[in-house]
Amino acid sequence: MAGFKVEDAALESAKVGSSKEESTKIEHYQVIAECPTVDEFCALRKQVGWGETDVNMAALSLKNTLYCVCIRQSKILLAMGRVVGDNAMYFYIQDVIVTPAYQGRGLGHLIMLNIEEYLQASAQKGATIGLLAAQGKSAFYERYDYMKRPSKRLGPGMCRFV
Numbered sequence: 001m002a003g004f005k006v007e008d009a010a011l012e013s014a015k016v017g018s019s020k021e022e023s024t025k026i027e028h029y030q031v032i033a034e035c036p037t038v039d040e041f042c043a044l045r046k047q048v049g050w051g052e053t054d055v056n057m058a059a060l061s062l063k064n065t066l067y068c069v070c071i072r073q074s075k076i077l078l079a080m081g082r083v084v085g086d087n088a089m090y091f092y093i094q095d096v097i098v099t100p101a102y103q104g105r106g107l108g109h110l111i112m113l114n115i116e117e118y119l120q121a122s123a124q125k126g127a128t129i130g131l132l133a134a135q136g137k138s139a140f141y142e143r144y145d146y147m148k149r150p151s152k153r154l155g156p157g158m159c160r161f162v
Contacts, residue, residue, distance in 0.1 A: 029078065031110060033118075035068040040077045044097050066091070067122070069114040071107050078102045081111035083118060091123050093131040093141075112144055132159060 036044065041062060042053045061084075062068070068082040081096035093115055098107045119129055133141050138148055150156040 027073070027105070029107070029110070030072045031114060032070050032072060033068070033114070034070060035062045035065055035082065036070050036077050036080055038062060041080070041095075044077060044080060044099060045095070047099050048097055050097075067115070067118045069111055069118075071110060079107040079111055081108075081115050083115060083122075087122065088124075089127055091119060091127060091129045093129065096131075108140060112141075116144060130157070132157070 035041070038055055038059045041058050042055060045051070045053050062082075064084065066083045066085060066087050068080065070077055071079040077099075079098040079102065082094050083091050084094050085091040096108060096111055096115075098105075098111070123129055129146075131141060131146060133146075142148070147154075
């Protein structure tokens with residue numbers, strides 16, 4: 001994370017592509033390159049319907065994170081995203097989460113911009129960057145040049161839940 005910019009961000013609450021006249025409010029968010037607390041992480045996952053998360057597993061998972069970015073407003077966690085992997089050949093985008101009350105305000109985009117900046121600095125040519133999109137979220141990631149699988153070139157992605 002050395003040299004990575006962390007700064008306060010002001011986002012317009014209007015959707016991307018709308019004119020400034022349509023935007024009625026500016027909200028200030030703090031973008032921080034750090035992991036949330038274990039309790040915050042588990043609570044945010046639960047808020048978006050991902051169920052209960054074992055706190056010991058969550059603590060170990062967060063500890064092994066390569067990169068994490070959080071968005072806060074008045075110290076309250078609104079959104080997060082992280083990168084896991086071997087820090088050489090494989091990087092996986094994980095847990096891109098925006099609390100439901102703040103979805104559609106550009107926070108997910110801001111999370112991805114920070115993740116993409118980290119990956120650009122960390123992943124060398126030949127590395128693989130992967131992710132598992134939640135149901136209905138593929139189009140969001142396609143904006144950042146991630147492709148659906150299967151494709152003409154690649155077979156279907158697979159996973160197994162324990």
